[in-house]
Amino acid sequence: MQRFAWTGHSSQGTTSGTIEASHASAAAEALIGRGITPLTIRAASPSGDAGGGGAGSGSGGGDAMTTLRSWLPADLFDKKVDPVDLLVFSRQLNTLLRAGVPILRALMGLQETATSDKMKTTLAEVRRSLESGIALSMSLAQHPRVFDNFYIALVRVGEMTGRLDEIFLRLFHHQEFELFMRQQVKSALRYPSFVVSAMVAAIVVINVMVIPAFATVFQNAGVTLPLATRILLATSRFTLDYGAFLLLGAGAAVVVLRAWIATPEGRLRWDGWMLRIPVAGKIVRKAMLARFARSFSLSLKSGVPISQALTVVAQTVDNQHIARRIDGMRESVERGESVLRAAAVTGIFTPVVLQMLAVGEETGAIDELLEEVCDLYNNEVQYELKTLSAQLEPILIVFLGVLVLILALGVFLPVWDLGRTAFAK
Template sequence: MANFSYRGRSSGGGLVNGSLEAMSASAVADQLLLQGITPLEIKPAPKQENGDGLKFNLTLFAEKVRHVDVLLFSRQIYTLLKAGVPIMRALAGLQESSSNGAMKRLLQEVRESLDSGRELSASLARHSTVFPPFYLSMVRVGEMTGRLEEIFLRLFYHLDFEQFMRNQVKSALRYPSFVVAAMAIAIVVVNIWVIPAFAQVFKGFNAELPFMTRLLINFSDFMVADWPYLLAGLVGIIFAFRAWVATPMGRYLWDRTKLRVPIAGKIVEKATLARFSRSFALAVRSGVPVVQAMSVVAQTVDNVFIADKIEKMREGVERGESVLRTAISARVFTPIVLQMVAVGEESGALDDMMEEVADMYQREVEYELKNLSQQIEPILIVALGILVLVLALGIFLPIWDLGKVAFKR
């Protein structure tokens, strides 16, 4: 028996934390489901002894189930179920055709769980690190409504949309990241090899050097002589930042700050709201009650600040307020979106309107991403110009005054 710490969400939508003793993480998930708790994270409790180092290393480098594996699983299981293939035969076929060893093992465990009498949603919930709460809730709705194959198709489109957004952001940031990395490398090369060579020449004049030159020489000397401290400080800052972001308050403040970053902030906000709108439309269209849909969708936006706004919307709806009023109070939606929400709520087609909102945000994000390089390029040019100006003033200004310095000698 081992101790496991867990984090889950109760049937009322509240967060639950604790620890349980069981044979495996799957057994912990079963106990939580029996208690009406949807597990979000299950991990071994910290141990005092460190005798499983080899096992830890093997787990660290083991093959994992990727986002694309879940995407393909959703599409393939939909096709098989729609063709009338029984669920057990469908899972067996997917297990044999999967090229990912971790996915094979997952499907085998799901089949064994189904053989023992569990439902598909409960079997998938035993792998909460692979299938998010939103995915599990949708599968559970599909089981209750008898439209499981349709749910898997909608989940496929939902996951495909999320992957598309990630790929768009990575593609847009590739060029700026390359330029920033090249500038950083250039700064290191100049400070380690170029400036020290000029410093030896300048010291031979025994004259007072310009402030910019002294600043460059002192910084170069620091990098050459004390680079271990500089590297240790940089690593320490990175680890301290990661530890701060790992805290609830730190994650909240960081997610709120990301939305206020010039240029990139509005893209992140629109992408997050597009993900929320599409997830909410999918949940409502599949028969999930609005309150429960908001509670589940809040976990899919990948932004604690926006998730907190959605949770407050859910609390307002629970008190009897309209979705429009809670959306206005959230202060994250544009007037056009609020107008669409009002029309959808009055006409009873809220899911359709939220789908339109998601499409609108997606088009805006695509446009912003296509123009991201053009917006960042002037900033990079200005930064590069400042760097060249500092180097020119620091290195070449004494050379320009070489005649004056020689005359003083």
């Protein structure tokens, strides 16, 4: 037995460790059985470090560079692959494989015709890995920013079943669905984002330019100002005196919030809060259920066992709160409980999903019924997104009305009082 140092992806994020196996492929299979998608597997030295490392007596400059890289995000200067490029890649590879083109020749052709430099580089590295004898799924797993866990898991199933062409067609439809959902969300949030941005800009302009002009007049009048006016003057003065600190504080708060969300505990709490937001929470929940149903159905249709399919789905659901519940569902299934009972205990599924799972277990057609669940919630999410602007419009109108009321009371009440005083004299 040999010891290997590995890094991989699980439902909790990136992880690493060591494992004993007869060879690297056996180590990869053992990690996959644990629900971990391996990224790198290297022979470990007797001390437990990964083999192949050079002597540690390098210059101090190298140590400084390593320290700097550890502080910076790994993908700071790394260009992302556009989802459309990956969508086209899946469709073209399906066509080439179905036509009988060998995988290496197909990848070479796709590399030459790719419009994205990042995609060209990725395909070149995947092709070199294949030429060195590494399986396609393992070659793709070395590029987690391009191919996610769900993509890699289905490619691995295609390798085992000899149906890679069908797998890439299913991945194409899955990516098409995901891209459509993202576009719907962006379209729905465009109008509310514009209105909120305009309100924030208006508040800043009023506090910095408008109210200071009135402040001089009010102070010279020597009269008692209404409460609303005093609030406006104090807010404007605070903005002028501490505006830079407010911007720095807001920027620091965003950085701290993102760092906290990047932690496992912070991401879990944040995703749980996202499901409880008054208007958007129900849309997020329905979208997650649609994604769960589609991913689970696609995995089962591709021949993935139920427990492994749940592991894959937990890694691909973009919500750690739901992913933890799906992990618990997988553990219950592995203990021998039915899928229906395991799903009911999680508390995240609606009665519609539970009824479909019950019928699916009785008829042996869980994959087909889950696909209907996906279509159902997909249609509901589309309707919710189309009416999102109408749902947010009353809230925005109320905030805008309150803002106008405060400004009107704060500016015009003292002007009116001054006018009455002048007429009285």
